[in-house]
Amino acid sequence: LAQGANVSAKEHEALRFAASNGHAGICKQLLDAGADVHARSGQALTHAACYGRMDVLQLLLERGAHVDACEGAALAKAAAAGRIAACKALIAAGADVRAFSDAALMAAASAGAVET
Numbered sequence: 001l002a003q004g005a006n007v008s009a010k011e012h013e014a015l016r017f018a019a020s021n022g023h024a025g026i027c028k029q030l031l032d033a034g035a036d037v038h039a040r041s042g043q044a045l046t047h048a049a050c051y052g053r054m055d056v057l058q059l060l061l062e063r064g065a066h067v068d069a070c071e072g073a074a075l076a077k078a079a080a081a082g083r084i085a086a087c088k089a090l091i092a093a094g095a096d097v098r099a100f101s102d103a104a105l106m107a108a109a110s111a112g113a114v115e116t
Contacts (some may be wrong), residue, residue, distance in 0.1 A: 014035070014043045019043075019060065038064075042074065044065070046069075046077055049087075057090075068075055075097065078090060
């Protein structure tokens with residue numbers, strides 16, 4: 001970044017990859033350098049939720065990520081993966097549990113994620 005790397009390259013793929021792998025420090029640096037928390041329909045948030053990357057999830061929420069982006073994909077993916085803490089954090093941040101025709105419930109049921 002110090003050498004001028006483009007944080008927006010390939011539709012902010014760097015942010016999504018960092019979020020998916022739980023690299024909160026890198027996500028913070030990318031966001032501080034201008035990466036868009038809403039890029040790619042909020043995929044960074046969805047990936048952080050799906051993989052249970054709670055530090056990243058909290059960071060993205062603090063930076064204004066839309067909890068119901070992409071028809072509630074973050075909550076649905078977290079529910080399907082059985083990521084209870086992520087589901088709770090998203091709901092606490094205002095995620096609509098009924099988004100996209102109850103997608104979170106359907107995803108949890110399909111995956112057998114009873115606790116979510």
